[in-house]
Amino acid sequence: MANEKLLKLLYRNSFKYDPDKGFTLSSGKKSDIYVDAKKTVLTAEGIVLTGQALYEKIKNDDVQGIGGLTLGADPLAYAAALTSNIQGKPMDVFIVRKEPKKHGTQRWIEGSLKEGAKVVVVDDVVTTGASTIKAIEAAKEAGFDVVKALVLLDREEENGRTSIEKYCPFEALFTRTDLMAIREKLGAK
DSSP: OOHHHHHHHHHHHEEETTTTTTTEEESOESSEEEOTTTTHSSSSSHHHHHHHHHHHHHSOOOSSEEEETTTSHHHHEEEEEEHHTTTOOEEEEEEOOOOOOSSOOOOOOSSSTTTOEEEEEOOOOOOOOSHHHHHHHHHHHHTTTTEEEEEEOOOOOOHHHHHHHHTEEEEEEEEEHHHHHHHHHTTTO
């Protein structure tokens, strides 16, 4: 139920389709779809639904932490950690910086997890998988055991899933196919 509501909210708030002009992605490539997941996840309803959906996917895994590359992963990790604590199985958050601190400890990762912690790496949208892989590599370098990568949306483009699966198991809450099915159901042009 929460997943269905979240998918509809993602479609309504975040999904854009333009087969003629397309959209330029961060990779520089063009796509006929664009998904700005933050427009969903950063709503009051969206953050609750996201936390519930992510938690449901990892509640039976033996993990102590959840996180990923800032900024895409931050609200997902916060939402899932809050839900995990409410459900009595707390998971701590870790944040992978885009570059190490220039002062102090010069760390790549923020958070209190210790070496050996089992973690899930999250991301909002996967295309090539580059940002998810950067987070996985940083987590492993910090001594974390990456159990899996869990993303809100797999765009099903540019082999993102395949690239990530070279590092760890991969799971997506939703896919491009799911969003296009809603579009078709609604008879959108």
